[in-house]
Amino acid sequence: MSFEKLNLKGNNQAGDVAGKAAQFGLTLATVGLGFGVTLGLMNGAEDGHTHFWFAYLVAFSFLLTITLGSMFFTVVQHMVNAHWSVTVRRFAELTMANMPMVALFALPLLVPLFSDDVSVWKWATMAHDEHGAVISVEEAGHDAAPVAGLTAEASLAAQGQHAEGGHSKAEELSHAEHFEFTAHKFPFLNRKFFAGRLLLYFLIWIFVARFFFKKSVEQDTASNYDPTLAMKRKAAVAIIVFAFTISFAAFDLLMSLDETWFSTIFGVYIFAGAFLSSVAWMVIQAKFCQKNGLLTEVIHDEHYHDLGKWMFAFTFFWGYIAFSQFMLIWYANLPEETAFYGARLTEGWSAWTWALLVFHLIIPFGGLLSRHVKRNTNILLGWAYYLLIMQFIDLYWIVMPNYHRSEVGFENPFGIMEVSLVMGMFGVLVYGNARRAGKQALLPVGDPLLAKSLRFRNI
Amino acid sequence: MTADKELYGVVAEFTDVTTLYRAAEKVRDAGYKKWDCHTPFPVHGLDDAMGIRFTRLPWVVLIMGITGLLSGMYLQYWTNAVDYAFDISGKPVWSLPANIPVIFEVTVLFSAFTAFFAMWIANRLPRWYHPLFRSDRFARATDDRFFIALHAKDKKFDLAAATALLKGAGAGEVEEVYEANEPSGMPSVIKGNLWVVACLMLIPPAMVYASYGSTTTQPRVHLIPDMDKQDRFRAQGETELFEDGRMTRDQVAGTIGQDQRFIHASLETGKENGEFVTSFPTQIEVTEAFIDRGQERFEIYCGICHGEDGKGSGVIHERAMELANLGQATWVPPTNVTVSLIANQTDGMLFETISEGRRTMPGYAAQIPAEDRWAIIAYLRVLQEVEVMNALSPEEMAALGAASRGEILFTQKICVGCHSLNGVALVGPPLNGFLDSEIKLDTGETIVADADYFKESILDPAAKIREGALKGLMVLAGDPLTDEEISDLLEYIKTQN
Numbered sequence: 001m002s003f004e005k006l007n008l009k010g011n012n013q014a015g016d017v018a019g020k021a022a023q024f025g026l027t028l029a030t031v032g033l034g035f036g037v038t039l040g041l042m043n044g045a046e047d048g049h050t051h052f053w054f055a056y057l058v059a060f061s062f063l064l065t066i067t068l069g070s071m072f073f074t075v076v077q078h079m080v081n082a083h084w085s086v087t088v089r090r091f092a093e094l095t096m097a098n099m100p101m102v103a104l105f106a107l108p109l110l111v112p113l114f115s116d117d118v119s120v121w122k123w124a125t126m127a128h129d130e131h132g133a134v135i136s137v138e139e140a141g142h143d144a145a146p147v148a149g150l151t152a153e154a155s156l157a158a159q160g161q162h163a164e165g166g167h168s169k170a171e172e173l174s175h176a177e178h179f180e181f182t183a184h185k186f187p188f189l190n191r192k193f194f195a196g197r198l199l200l201y202f203l204i205w206i207f208v209a210r211f212f213f214k215k216s217v218e219q220d221t222a223s224n225y226d227p228t229l230a231m232k233r234k235a236a237v238a239i240i241v242f243a244f245t246i247s248f249a250a251f252d253l254l255m256s257l258d259e260t261w262f263s264t265i266f267g268v269y270i271f272a273g274a275f276l277s278s279v280a281w282m283v284i285q286a287k288f289c290q291k292n293g294l295l296t297e298v299i300h301d302e303h304y305h306d307l308g309k310w311m312f313a314f315t316f317f318w319g320y321i322a323f324s325q326f327m328l329i330w331y332a333n334l335p336e337e338t339a340f341y342g343a344r345l346t347e348g349w350s351a352w353t354w355a356l357l358v359f360h361l362i363i364p365f366g367g368l369l370s371r372h373v374k375r376n377t378n379i380l381l382g383w384a385y386y387l388l389i390m391q392f393i394d395l396y397w398i399v400m401p402n403y404h405r406s407e408v409g410f411e412n413p414f415g416i417m418e419v420s421l422v423m424g425m426f427g428v429l430v431y432g433n434a435r436r437a438g439k440q441a442l443l444p445v446g447d448p449l450l451a452k453s454l455r456f457r458n459i
Numbered sequence: 460m461t462a463d464k465e466l467y468g469v470v471a472e473f474t475d476v477t478t479l480y481r482a483a484e485k486v487r488d489a490g491y492k493k494w495d496c497h498t499p500f501p502v503h504g505l506d507d508a509m510g511i512r513f514t515r516l517p518w519v520v521l522i523m524g525i526t527g528l529l530s531g532m533y534l535q536y537w538t539n540a541v542d543y544a545f546d547i548s549g550k551p552v553w554s555l556p557a558n559i560p561v562i563f564e565v566t567v568l569f570s571a572f573t574a575f576f577a578m579w580i581a582n583r584l585p586r587w588y589h590p591l592f593r594s595d596r597f598a599r600a601t602d603d604r605f606f607i608a609l610h611a612k613d614k615k616f617d618l619a620a621a622t623a624l625l626k627g628a629g630a631g632e633v634e635e636v637y638e639a640n641e642p643s644g645m646p647s648v649i650k651g652n653l654w655v656v657a658c659l660m661l662i663p664p665a666m667v668y669a670s671y672g673s674t675t676t677q678p679r680v681h682l683i684p685d686m687d688k689q690d691r692f693r694a695q696g697e698t699e700l701f702e703d704g705r706m707t708r709d710q711v712a713g714t715i716g717q718d719q720r721f722i723h724a725s726l727e728t729g730k731e732n733g734e735f736v737t738s739f740p741t742q743i744e745v746t747e748a749f750i751d752r753g754q755e756r757f758e759i760y761c762g763i764c765h766g767e768d769g770k771g772s773g774v775i776h777e778r779a780m781e782l783a784n785l786g787q788a789t790w791v792p793p794t795n796v797t798v799s800l801i802a803n804q805t806d807g808m809l810f811e812t813i814s815e816g817r818r819t820m821p822g823y824a825a826q827i828p829a830e831d832r833w834a835i836i837a838y839l840r841v842l843q844e845v846e847v848m849n850a851l852s853p854e855e856m857a858a859l860g861a862a863s864r865g866e867i868l869f870t871q872k873i874c875v876g877c878h879s880l881n882g883v884a885l886v887g888p889p890l891n892g893f894l895d896s897e898i899k900l901d902t903g904e905t906i907v908a909d910a911d912y913f914k915e916s917i918l919d920p921a922a923k924i925r926e927g928a929l930k931g932l933m934v935l936a937g938d939p940l941t942d943e944e945i946s947d948l949l950e951y952i953k954t955q956n
Binding site: 323326327330331369370371457 | 556557
């Protein structure tokens with residue numbers, strides 16, 4: 001392959017726009033996070049601000065999933081040698097490069113993990129004795145022995161008591177039962193191993209993100225194709241590592257909030273939302289740049305059309321995975337699996353669940369079906385913002401029913417704190433991208449496939 | 460090319476794609492509608508250059524996709540919830556989550572088939588022949604040449620002008636193409652092959668037809684043995700898995716099966732503290748609709764034997780009596796459930812009879828839910844009430860002759876349940892011609908069945924037993940008969956001699 005370099009027309013350097021965007025992002029992050037944290041610290045001191053930590057986990061997951069989705073996007077383009085996406089790939093790269101900053105925002109999660117006062121991951125307090133050592137399976141089995149001896153009748157009777165309000169015995173029982181169902185997971189679900197795994201995930205992600213970002217920037221000024229070829233060689237391995245890490249991170253951070261529940265497809269579910277929101281975020285960035293007179297000559301309707309196709313496809317893929325998870329659990333109707341949907345299909349949460357079906361699947365499916373929508377960039381931008389909001393709603397729906405799940409039923413505490421925290425995290429995202437955007441071209445100018453990407457047309 | 464052949468159009472050859480593209484724009488701007496470009500590879504943007512409007516195929520696919528969605532939904536609704544409702548693990552017969560995968564598949568199927576075949580139709584495929592193939596030069600359209608063909612049927616078409624236009628647009632050669640004279644049907648090779656396939660497809664049904672109704676001594680072929688012979692637990696089967704060797708397992712202690720309900724004593728058993736209840740359970744509210752339901756259930760389950768009027772002459776009874784009259788069956792006639800003997804029974808007792816059965820009547824607890832059994836009793840009470848209203852007053856009874864009174868008693872006291880009056884042996888001996896006949900007792904002595912014997916047997920059936928008859932088979936329900944009633948009965952029986 002002979003080396004050649006394109007001479008691009010138009011403005012491909014962010015310049016002042018990046019500074020302004022970074023200023024905006026920083027302001028949003030400061031105000032949003034500041035307001036959210038203040039609200040969180042003002043209330044709920046009696047349970048160690050558990051509500052705040054749940055809300056923080058939702059907002060953090062929002063930031064993390066978009067970052068991870070962008071990383072997947074970048075890597076998979078290299079793996080399949082895609083040419084259409086070259087003009088918009090830098091947006092995904094910029095987002096992915098935020099990974100070290102995202103890791104910083106993961107640090108506060110160590111508070112709910114290691115504090116005995118906060119009850120976010122309930123296994124965290126259950127898995128340890130008073131000296132902090134992990135309870136072994138034998139010990140746990142011994143502790144749980146009285147429960148195993150209980151007949152189902154007694155258990156039913158106890159639950160009946162619970163319904164009538166005299167719940168001291170029932171609570172004891174349910175705690176003991178919980179213990180019984182969870183004890184065998186303690187070798188995996190305990191504080192130190194959990195923290196160690198988080199560290200490992202972030203090390204891997206930071207390594208992958210930095211590698212692909214640095215190589216891509218290197219290619220901008222390189223006089224041969226070595227950086228691109230290096231990325232292509234590593235891409236397939238990175239995808240495999242990504243698949244495992246995002247699955248296990250989803251299991252750890254989100255699924256283990258209900259330590260008795262399990263679903264092997266859960267990682268794919270989180271991935272679907274992550275990819276969908278990262279593509280939506282790319283549309284927002286592309287549109288923002290073009291409105292500010294950047295990249296006007298290189299990104300055209302054909303690229304938006306393809307980004308729109310991804311949004312459409314992953315809207316449906318998300319629904320497909322969500323339904324796959326739901327239907328198997330619904331059909332088998334096994335008590336240890338149905339708890340997740342039991343909580344989300346009763347009382348206050350059922351409206352959110354139905355809303356998710358309608359607003360996260362049916363409406364965007366119909367809305368993004370037409371090619372005219374995908375090629376009308378202003379409408380597409382609207383859908384991109386819409387899908388980011390849906391990603392937040394989805395994460396909130398996954399996390400928040402675990403808050404207060406046994407003490408006062410399943411209450412839905414949605415409020416200003418959740419919104420301001422997630423707005424703050426969005427500000428962090430904007431700031432992270434904008435800060436780096438001015439330091440190199442806004443598209444991989446040295447990529448050998450750039451010329452093809454510029455010529456790219458959908459049929 | 461002879462002049463008698465119809466002109467198809469002109470075809471122009473181009474050597475490179477850029478010239479073709481520009482030429483296409485010129486032809487488009489010249490206002491031609493019926494024309495086409497032929498290139499060895501897809502040329503992006505050529506459809507714009509040709510002025511072809513965007514395909515309407517997506518709309519067709521969308522409409523058919525929605526049709527598929529609704530069809531998939533209706534298919535399952537109709538088969539699962541309407542035509543053949545079947546309880547699957549206690550889920551509702553029409554339950555959407557279970558149906559989504561099929562709905563999804565049918566939607567995809569309809570969409571994909573529509574896209575595929577509508578594309579064929581839109582492109583007028585399959586097409587066996589095209590006049591352009593008559594041009595030798597045109598063969599290079601699949602190799603390294605680009606062509607524009609203008610159709611002679613276009614309104615603007617004029618041979619000289621079209622040729623000039625194409626020449627002016629940079630075409631190398633412009634050639635006139637004529638339609639073929641011979642019919643352009645399906646090639647004979649394909650036609651022949653289709654015939655062969657069609658004949659081959661007849662073989663399987665022919666084989667099925669040939670072996671239809673034939674028998675064999677060979678065991679059947681198990682194509683998929685592990686589906687035909689499954690490792691599964693059958694009722695009453697044996698297994699080494701459990702210590703007691705039985706496949707049937709007891710219910711796990713402390714659990715309740717899906718079809719088991721908490722027992723509301725009076726509702727489910729008709730008893731309270733071991734006594735039959737005398738009124739309907741509190742869960743039951745007797746309304747007109749409830750009685751209508753009872754009538755419906757009565758006519759379904761009870762009417763075939765007891766008759767829809769409850770008087771014991773249902774279709775099964777009629778048929779059984781026909782057989783009994785021919786001596787081909789023995790038969791215990793169903794009871795007339797409207798008579799006072801039954802009317803005087805408590806609600807709980809009737810409930811137990813329906814649930815557990817009585818004499819040869821089987822229990823219906825398994826077929827009829829408890830609420831429906833109570834509904835049947837409610838309707839039964841209506842039938843009995845009607846009988847009371849239709850009953851004769853004592854004065855009217857007195858005004859009747861003794862034999863007529865005896866005929867009523869013969870029904871009321873359910874003598875008809877065991878004794879026929881036409882010589883057919885049911886449970887008891889037929890009573891026509893029985894009076895004053897000689898009978899042999901189980902003690903061996905022979906006596907005449909006179910009026911005294913009758914009276915004694917009615918009051919104490921076990922006093923004298925006929926030879927071969929079962930002791931205690933004859934029972935009298937309700938109050939003992941008075942002397943007047945017995946003499947009325949005797950008068951009636953005498954008339955039957």
